[in-house]
Amino acid sequence: MSTRNLYAEYAIDASGAFPSGITAPAQATLNETSHAVAPGGSNPDQPILDPLPGVEHSYGDSYSPTSADPRHELAETFVATINVAFPLFPKQSFANQLENEVISDTLASVIYGLSAKIVNMPFLLGDEDVDSTLSNLRYSTHIEVEQVIVPAALNQWRAACLLAWYGFHQHPGPSECVHIAGLVRKAYQCGLHQIDSAENRASFGWDQVSEERLHDWRHVWWCLYMLDCYASYSTATPHQAEAETLRTALLQTSVPCGPSGAKPEKFFLPADPSKLWKLVDDISRTKGDNAFSLCMAISAVLREAVTLHRQQKQNPGGFIPERISVLEDHLSAIELAMPPNYMRQTRDVLRGESNTSFHYRLLTLLKIYCTRLVLRLASSHLLESPEWEERWHESLEICYRMFAVIQQWDKQYMLATDPAICFIILPVLTLLHLHSLSSGLSNPQLKEQLARRKNILRLFVQNSAEFWTLPRLLLSRYDIFVTQFTKPLSADLIRQVLNKLQSPLHPDLLGGSPARAQLQPPVHTGSDRGVLVSSAAVNPARAASGSETGHAAGPNLPTTWPAVTTSDLALTNEAQGSMDTGQVLNDLILSPQTWDDLMNTQDMCDILLQTVDSPAHPSYLAQ
Incomplete structure (x- = not known):
């Protein structure tokens, strides 16, 4: 997918050349080391992503020495895409910072790696996998400095923010939200929320930082603020960043001063x-x-x-x-x-x-x-x-x-x-689906319109899901939800469903909870619908640990269930990570074929509300 049409609005133009007066980055200093970024031609001995210890191959190994430097195109892609969704760098100075500013090896690796991921250009990958490399960086990169006046501080914070943004969208789950919360607390310790505080700026060293560099640090703080919103909205937990304590503009x-020399308001x-x-x-x-x-x-x-x-x-x-x-x-x-x-x-x-x-x-x-x-x-x-x-x-x-x-x-x-927009769109999708099933809806034209609009919204999320696990995961959950609710619903049932909705990254989605083990039905695997496979077969580790308690104690559960495999969820291996896919299926599956039987049972609502966690919870509505 080309991003050339986006570059006109940024510091790097669509022709692939830097603006007049700015040359392509010739050298970037990286924590007292440097790597060459030669304009017009690449250094075949220089990797695009510096390999981690134990990694023999580099991204640069697959490039021809006569080709244009791929770093140049990756930098263009980054400033025109990811840096718009997650504005960690001032767009006016990004090209200059590549040429003149101190950029660490880790930060450069993250920038190029994220760009290589979203453009999905096989010749950039060599023998390495972008997601694996970025994931390794995510877990091996730490903020080691305690003060913002340390030269390496800005690089470390920028790298940490980019990797947290990547981790949240590519490896969604509680661990990433906990990691974000830790970053925000660390930011409080370093005073990133007090950059413009007249009373406290000297306590954190901000009085020793130039206005241009303060502008860079403000970008870091507001990106952390965005990450804090993601973690809070998606898990229905309190924010780490307190509005009462923020004194960062x-x-x-x-950032230039006005004609009289006064600083802008x-x-x-x-x-x-x-x-x-x-x-x-x-x-x-x-x-x-x-x-x-x-x-x-x-x-x-x-x-x-x-x-x-x-x-x-x-x-x-x-x-x-x-x-x-x-x-x-x-x-x-x-x-x-x-x-x-x-x-x-x-x-x-x-x-x-x-x-x-x-x-x-x-x-x-x-x-x-x-x-x-x-x-x-x-x-x-x-x-x-x-x-x-x-x-x-x-x-x-x-x-x-x-x-x-x-x-x-x-x-x-x-x-x-930003892929986090899916936290806004998925609830709309789900609410439209519930409206389409409302027993009070008798207008056939409105039903057709709802169907069309659901399809458009689904396609929107699907476009984002081509690149990121988070929208793919949410979309899979929505699709499963749709298969559960296919018949007209009374206002009372819709009301109960809305009252029981969970947040999109609730633990029930990402591994199950012991409280629901008694409601676990057997599930199919493979294409043979005539053979039932217990959830213990899908996840023997859970059964061995004693958390697989069966479902005999649950209410009148159906005896046949639709075949749904791991591939139906369209999750990448990275997304599954610590996730228990078998438990996800058990938590979510409710067969449409058994609807008529359930309609006659007194426990129908309880079974639905305990077996299906819809993605329509309003706390989806995220930054």
Whole structure:
């Protein structure tokens, strides 16, 4: 897949040449060592990814000495794709930093490796596997410095952030979320959340860092903030980054001082959600491209909405509905404070809106609607039947607004779109599916429209799933969910399903829980539907450990089950890693063929809700 059409907006042009006045990187210093990056021709003795100890082959071994330096193209790919989705480097200075700045071996390896992965160019791989190399780097790379003023600190933090971003999307699971939480705590120890604090900046050494380098560090912090959002949303756990303690300014388009020598105004996320509208209004009045800052401001209100939803689910109390109502008012104020035409769903060509800014704006719109959806569903279970049905119908309208935004996405920008967007789209998919099964839906045209739109959303996620395990895993789970719910559902059953939904990276998905062992049915493997294979056969280790307790004690379970194999989940070996695929199948499989039998049982709802964890939990709605 070509990314050449993206380069015009970045420091490296589409012809493959660096802008006038900037040469291709001739040398990058790497922790007191260097590797040559010769313009126009490669060094056949220099690996693209420096091999780890014990690795004999390198990425450079397969290149012809007469070919253009592949590092040049990999750098272009990185700045036009991954660095847009995860802006760790200021795009204006990326090319200069490749040429002049200190870049460690590890950081260079990660940059080139991530680019090689997404372009999927076999001749770049040689005898090595990109994912294996990146995974090894992920587990062997650590932040060893304790102070930001140490020269190696910025390289180590950048490498750690990129590898955490990679790990979350390629190896989704609790361990990656724990790793992200550890990084955020480490960032607090080093003061990355206090870069612009007048009181504390000297305590962490920020007063000894140049403004240009402070700008680099702000990119590191806000990327960590994004990672913290991922981990929190996907696991329904508290955030590590506290809004009340943040004194690092939001990213700005540029760092030069004004004509009078004064520094540009800095913007900060407020601790009080009631002040977010004022932040949005202030950002809207500034010149330049502040799409990322607006996106972070909306992420803050989405974080608050997801937190309220989690608290309502985990510890219901009378104060939550009032806080939800207040936050809905704050969200309305934020929408009204947005720049003119910001809520439009088409690119503002007349005002010179770039494609990158347009897609950032689309992402921000999705988060606004997601916040509204979370808030409308958060306390719906407390409502009486008529009010609940009204709220349920309102959710369809919000889903349609979100679909209208997703419809505008340019497929050519998929590589520059963070795969975490699937945490937003999967709930919409699932809610649309439940709406299509609603027993109160009698309009055949609406049913056909729902089917079409589900297909479009599924194709969107499928595009991301071509490159990353996380959307592939979520899409597989959605497909299994669809096979379970095929008949019309009453409003009462839909309500119960919504009340029991789990977060997308819940342990039940990634390995099962002992509490559900008694509900484990036997599963088929292979193509022979006439032979039942017990879950112990799929996972003998679990059976040997004693956690395979069978299902005799469960309610009236069916005796036949559909054949589903590991390949049906389309998971890569890396994705399975510590995952127990047999247990995943056991947790999720509920045969459509047994639906009619279950319809007559009193335990139908309990079986469904304990056997199927839908991906529609509102805490999917992620950064």
